[in-house]
Amino acid sequence: MKVRHSIVFALALIIALMLPTLGRGGAAQTITFITAPWGVPPDQALFKGFQDRTGITVQVISAPSAEMYTKVQVASSSRRAPADVIFLTEEAPSFVVAPGYMEPLDAFVAKSPDLNVGDIERMDFWTVGGKVQGITTYVQLVMMDYNAKRLQAGGFSKPAATWDELRRQSLALKQKGVDPYPLALGAIDWSWYLMSLSAGDPMFDSGLNPVFSNSGSPARTAMTRLIGFFATDKVITPDLLTKVTPHDVFMGGTGVYHQAWQGSLAVMNNAKISKQAPDVQYLLMPDQHYTWSLDAAIGLSRFSGKKDAGWEFIKWYVSPENLRAIYKAVGLVPSRSSLQRALNSEGAIQGFDVMAEQAKYVHQLPRTAKWWGPWTQSVTEAIRKAAQGQLTSDAAVDAVAKRWNELKAQYKQ
Amino acid sequence: MSGAREVMLPRVVRRIFFWVAVALLALWSLAPIYWIVVSSISTRIELYTVPYKHWIPQSPTLQNYIDVFTTGPKYRAGGFLPSATLLYSGVRNSILVALLAAALLSLLASLAGYAFARLNFRGRSFLFFMMLLLVPLPIWVSLIALFQLMSVVGLIDTKLGLVLLFVAYGAPLYVWLMQTYIRATPRDIAEAALIDGASHFRVLRTIILPVAFPGLVSVFLVAFLTVWNAFLIPLIFTNSESAQPLTVVLSLFIGQYEVAWEAMSAAAVVTMIPPIVMALFFQRYIVRGLALGAVQ
């Protein structure tokens, strides 16, 4: 009796579950868009307007970025589209573009003057192998910010102009009791890139050889300094030995200087979620001022069957209206120069002056090298081991240079 | 072993130890949960307070729950998909998929478990071994071939697809468990019934399962909770609210720069309610099974 009932019950459930799927596929055109959570179009009215106007229904698939890449890779490796349109964060070149999972957009761009592609910045970054792989959606320099009020409490009226000065200030802030851990920099690869670039080290030459490992290079000094911050100066909280980013540490009130991003003030000065509000300001990177950028883009999956509809969506996504909505919602600076100027003249962008100044000193890292992704992992590991005293900072630099060359050999074959 | 009788601890002392153990167990299980509930009614700033002493939040707020049920958090996380929709569909999908998968697993595990426990057939050990062989295989690399298969069959982003995957990957363990529980049941009544001409299915249904009922219930419960907590398979094989379960929906609270813990904990509290209700519901059946077993 019971067994039969369970079988009937199970069959009924199966049928109930299958019914919705049987009625699928009615919409005029449905495309899918896979994105990290902050890439979801924030203005629902605007979004709906696009869908009504074009008859294209857009289904958004949102996933945290690491999981998003896993989905994209699994589907693409089996030669299926993970979605028609794909949001590309700065890790995308290595994970998604290098294996060839994206559709080149040159032809689409050429036939769409309404896109006004000249207005869009950093398209060179997304042009790989001579082909456009994505349209930039927002620009984001890696920057640093600081809490001006607490800096002043430590007796400093201006932020540091050199790394040596920054170190001295941190030690003083610690000693004076302003903050036991005045620097919020993670034990991660980014901290080292930032410190090296701003100290004037180009990291790689045009042949993709690691010049950072040259003897006495600014990058070596930077590594020693970074490790010193953790191990000897102890101006960075030990929690940052395991955390991926220093942002929630800073927002939680620890740190006077902080590795941030272009647009971070909107978050750091939000009193609801940040204890450092409203005193946070950008500082121009010390020493030679150089930094790199983490722009995001949007592109088409190679395996999509609806590329034209996908392209229409892309064009809408990078339209001034949507980019403005994105800026208003999450503080990501739009890729359109005209829009940046407009927003600034409305006084809507905090710290625009420093941003604009910083934007003059950009030196890109070769993220489009196929082996960039795997290499960054080795950098973080080396830094973490060095911070725990398992490697000297010079040994760390040597180790990552060696890994770079190994990977380069493996991929160039 | 010494021949002399040792003094047994007086009953009162033993009772005290027992209740202390009960209290410890409750504390161990609940303390972090209590903190989750507290987080869910706190603001982010309050969570950042040092030294942290807000065991009862100073200004408790339901805003996180409201956010989670309406338009979703407006900071740089969680996306802007109406989180109420996501949460509702997440709960619905999780319940449906977990219930069906657990039911199917209980059914199939009972059948196969009985076969391995009580029946004689050629290749019994071999099949048992083969069934368990691939259980420890990490699923990572199979994902790609599996994705291809699921696409071809059209089961991507479907609840049915999820159910089939969970049943396929979960079956070996539950078959093994049921086999263990069934082996422990007394053979004599079953043998008598068989001699009387009853079919094996009948014996299973009317004699074995009632005795092994606690085992069956625990298989159902374990299966339900395991499927409820599954993350990787739904992540890869579902895309939209038609099939995405809660575990995937909750991961959307991971932002680009921070984890919106106050919101995630509110969502987590909400998602714990159905399984708790489920577990409470099951208490009755475990007790009933005990009663039946005692009659033997």
Next chain:
Amino acid sequence: MLRIRSEERTAYLAILPVGLLLVLFVYYPAISTFLLGLTDANPRVQGLEGVAHFIGLRNYVQTLGSGEFWASVWRTTLIVLMVLPLELAIGLGAAMILNEEFRGRAVLRTIAIIPWMLPPLVNGFMWSWILNGDYGALNGLLYQLHLVTGYHHWLASPSAQLFWVALAQVWTRFPFAMVVLLAGLQSIPQDVVEAARVDGARPAQVFRSVTFPMLLPAFTVVLAVEFIVTFQIFDVIWSLTSGGAAGQIINPFTKAVMILNYEVVFRNLDLGLGSAVAYLILLLSMGVGYVFVRMLYERGA
């Protein structure tokens, strides 16, 4: 033509559904993946148009000779050694408590299962917030109880990271052991236990000579399953020490075998090598699991 006895037919019929599902969804992809492990497949190197080459067992040799692989196995072993005894002890203790009759038993049983209901990702984030060195709840609690004078950075050292990963795993998994062992306890016929007690045996003796031997099969299942689950631990490590935001970074000190496998497959896109690592993990898990099962079955018989 071989005659299939009716008992055999019943048996095959009973096993058929499970068998079909396994062949289709488990064996087929697994075999396809195994074949992939004999090639040098890597989408980044070959691109879409390129073709992977057959290289035989080279991936296996490379993995077995890799210091990083063995370091990761060692780390994972440490975690297992910390998790299993604790989890089984707590699970068994909880099962024994819940086996007694007392008021409020149903409530306690539900409470004790709650840690298991928390999605693993949330579990990791929760512990990461509790253990936070600058504003965490554990620090707050200890400070308020005057047990410490300052905030402690719990996750600062590599061994501490492993320890807390183990603890978070024990906390979330012990209900599984408890539920399975409880069902096992409840299926032990009470008359045998009563007889032993009447004979004058002390509770500890009753347990050792009567209860535990009859619990052995269930205990074996729990041990074997939890060994595999713990050996393949991933979510807790991911969210406690690697996660928190976008662009997750793999923490070298908690790089367990599954994390290594993930890195090889999804970061390095080394599909061939990743398959070899996965199968070696299978061999290791199976090997040890089998040893456990043999050990306990021998004792139980």
